[in-house]
Each structure stands twice: as structure tokens, then as C-alpha cells.
């Protein structure tokens with residue numbers, strides 16, 4: 001009888017994805033409810049033939065700024081088997097056009113209004129401002145992020161080539177510093193800076209090669225050989241992400257050669273990922289859309305974003321679980 005060698009890191013990351021899938025599974029029900037309340041199935045049925053996303057959005061009378069959000073809602077409904085997608089013309093519209101036969105917090109009304117996120121509609125302020133106002137919520141959010149980052153220990157073991165030649169690293173939006181602490185312990189000669197909003201880093205203390213700096217990544221980022229952005233860009237739309245990436249470019253500009261931005265985020269690959277993995281990424285996409293006006297991105301969307309921010313080339317390496325490392329070079 002053959003024996004199966006388990007890989008503890010890959011098992012842990014699969015377990016993490018499985019856990020996230022269940023934690024956010026309520027989004028599936030909410031998205032379905034939203035689709036029914038928006039009358040998506042009725043509209044498709046009475047149309048009698050496939051509709052494009054723009055046709056559907058105009059019949060739904062959603063706010064013009066929400067057409068892309070309808071496409072993402074439909075993408076999850078297609079993945080879950082409630083709608084079918086038909087290709088009509090491969091040449092058309094960047095290769096293909098999709099034809100398609102409440103999060104308890106996601107209401108169908110959200111699609112009718114201009115407000116950017118559900119958090120803004122409900123509380124009158126953005127997610128990060130909400131966290132700043134509610135210290136208990138900020139504490140539990142930061143703990144959640146720290147425990148996610150704890151898993152990096154296993155992933156970073158195999159990433160020596162990514163950090164090897166660096167002398168300084170700044171972890172932008174590094175939270176309470178779990179990822180950076182792991183990196184600083186693994187590479188004792190690497191000087192690491194955790195950079196986050198002042199209220200997040202104010203009570204953190206560093207080590208001989210780890211310091212904390214408070215500020216906003218939209219204003220200025222401390223100079224370093226490389227910038228790490230772990231789970232940051234999926235929080236932001238393309239316009240804000242380009243602004244962040246431009247500030248990152250300024251931060252690494254002193255390094256003549258080899259300066260880079262290291263992005264850890266998901267890359268959507270619906271057709272290639274197994275069902276569970278695709279599901280986790282699509283659930284996060286709806287979560288980001290509704291709470292932060294952010295998004296999960298396909299390889300093509302990452303490429304477009306990085307080119308718009310003036311990066312000349314990049315390399316995507318899949319990590320364990322549902323995230324990848326993207327090394328981007330100006």
C-alpha cells in the first residue's frame with residue numbers, strides 16, 4: 001500500500017480557506033436574496049433570451065455607478081450554479097462578453113443608490129474611520145488580521161529569494177506587525193518598518209531590527225528597498241490602488257536597482273481554481289465590494305493596475321492557500 005506524505009503547510013492553508021469559506025458562507029444567501037429582490041431571475045425569464053450585463057443593469061434600474069457591482073454579483077451566482085454564462089463573440093469586449101440567462105448587510109437597495117459602501121450608508125463614515133471610532137471593533141479586527149498573518153510563518157519559509165537581497169523593508173498597512181515580526185526574526189539583518197495609521201501602531205513596540213511608524217499611505221511612505229502590501233490592495237478600488245502604488249514607487253525610488261513592491265493578495269482564476277478556492281475568493285470579492293469598495297482581481301486586472309501605476313514588469317507566484325505573491329518592479 002502506498003503512503004501519502006502530508007504537507008503540513010499546504011494542509012493548514014487549505015484548512016484556512018475552508019474556514020473562510022464557511023465564515024463568509026452567509027454571503028451566498030444574501031447575494032441570492034439580493035438577486036431575487038432586484039428581480040434578476042424574473043427579468044432574465046421575461047426577456048426570453050440571454051442578456052448582457054449592461055442590458056441587465058439598465059433593466060434593473062441600478063445606479064450607473066453600480067453596473068460593475070452587478071457583474072460581480074452575477075459572477076458569484078454563476079459560480080454557484082444559479083445562472084449560466086454564454087460566450088457569444090470571443091473578439092468582442094476584451095475577449096468576451098458575459099451573457100446571462102443581503103449579505104444580511106447587503107440590501108438590494110444598495111444597488112439603487114450612489115453611496116459607495118454599505119458601511120458608509122449605514123454609519124455615514126468609511127470602514128477605517130469606523131474602526132478608529134470603535135476601539136473594541138478595531139481591537140478585534142486587528143487581532144483577526146494578526147492571526148491571519150501568523151500563517152505567513154509557514155508560507156515565508158519558501159520565499160527566501162524574495163527577501164534575500166534586501167536591506168530594508170517597509171510593511172505598508174502592516175497592522176500590529178505580525179507579518180513583519182515574522183520576517184524580521186527570519187532575516188535578522190533586514191531592517192523592517194511596520195507602517196500603519198497612527199492609532200493602529202501607537203502602542204506597539206519593536207526590536208533591534210523592527211520599528212513602527214504611523215502615517216497614511218496616501219501621503220508618504222518611509223523609504224526602503226522594498227514595500228510589502230499584504231492584503232491591502234483588495235481593500236481599495238483601482239483609482240485609490242494606483243495612488244497607493246505611486247507612493248510605494250516613491251518609497252523605493254532610492255534603491256537604484258532591485259527596488260520592488262511585494263504584494264500578497266488573491267488572484268482570481270475561476271476556471272482554474274478548484275471549487276472551494278474559487279468560492280473563497282469570490283466571497284471575499286463581494287465582502288470587499290460591499291464594505292470597502294475594494295475588489296479581488298484577475299491576473300489581467302492586476303496587470304492593468306500595475307501598468308497604470310507605471311510598473312514595468314511583475315511576477316506572480318502562487319502561495320499556499322488562496323493568495324499569491326506579486327513582485328512588481330518600476
Ligand SMILES: C[S@@+](CC[C@H](N)C(=O)[O-])C[C@H]1O[C@@H](n2cnc3c(N)ncnc32)[C@H](O)[C@@H]1O
Pocket residue numbers: 128145146148149172173174175176179195196197200215216217218229230231232235
Ligand atoms: C486588511 S488590513 C491588513 C493588515 C495586514 N497587512 C495583514 O495582512 O494582516 C488593512 C490595513 O490597512 C491599514 N490602513 C488603512 N488605511 C490606511 C492608510 N491610509 N495608511 C496606512 N495604513 C492604512 C489598516 O489600519 C489595516 O491595518
